[in-house]
Amino acid sequence: MTTGHVFIATSLDGFIARRDGAIDWLPGLETDPGENYGYDGFIESIDGLVMGRNSFEKALEFETWPYSRPTIVLSHTLDDMALRGDIRKAVEISRLAPGDLMAALAQRGWSRVHVDGGKVIQSFLREGLIADMVITRVPVLLGAGLPLFGALPADVSLAHDETRAYPSGLVQSRYRVR
């Protein structure tokens, strides 16, 4: 079975973006010089990404497409025709429900998927499709924004693997879903 893995940054009060989707408060890579917070190793470990339409639209604002792995965008409102020519090879749009998508990815031979975007992470958590989460807390309170977590049908019990504090004040914790 293909497993879902979260690697994401939040404000201390649990938001992944401002209400309008802005991520200007996320520190740049120069914050802890020479440090990539385990991101490169994480990306090496996954077969591809599954992200929500909102995260996809934010990524399109970057000068160049920021992901090196194949990406599946979950959307009921976009189709492949909406893809710019330069990212058509890297990105695919899917309308599949989370469980059906993971089954289809298993057929493709994908074993580990980076699941990204607040709403999409929440829907994968609800379906029991997330195996572990690396959450990097940025020392800022936004007061309002788009939450990482949301409603659940039942508690999701987690095992804490490790927490690491960086000189900049970023604090990264790894949890496994039990």
Ligand SMILES: NC(=O)c1ccc[n+]([C@@H]2O[C@H](COP(=O)([O-])OP(=O)(O)OC[C@H]3O[C@@H](n4cnc5c(N)ncnc54)[C@H](OP(=O)(O)O)[C@@H]3O)[C@@H](O)[C@H]2O)c1
């Ligand atoms: N802090 C970080 O590290 C970090 C990381 C990633 C993203 N972000 C930010 O997070 C924001 C986006 O997060 P978000 O929570 O607004 O949305 P999201 O999860 O990226 O996208 C949600 C959208 O995906 C589509 N979708 C299709 N199937 C879905 C399903 N099963 N479950 C959920 N959504 C599904 C829907 O769009 P349709 O209407 O098209 O169907 C839905 O509105 C962006 O501003 C991005 O920059 C921050």
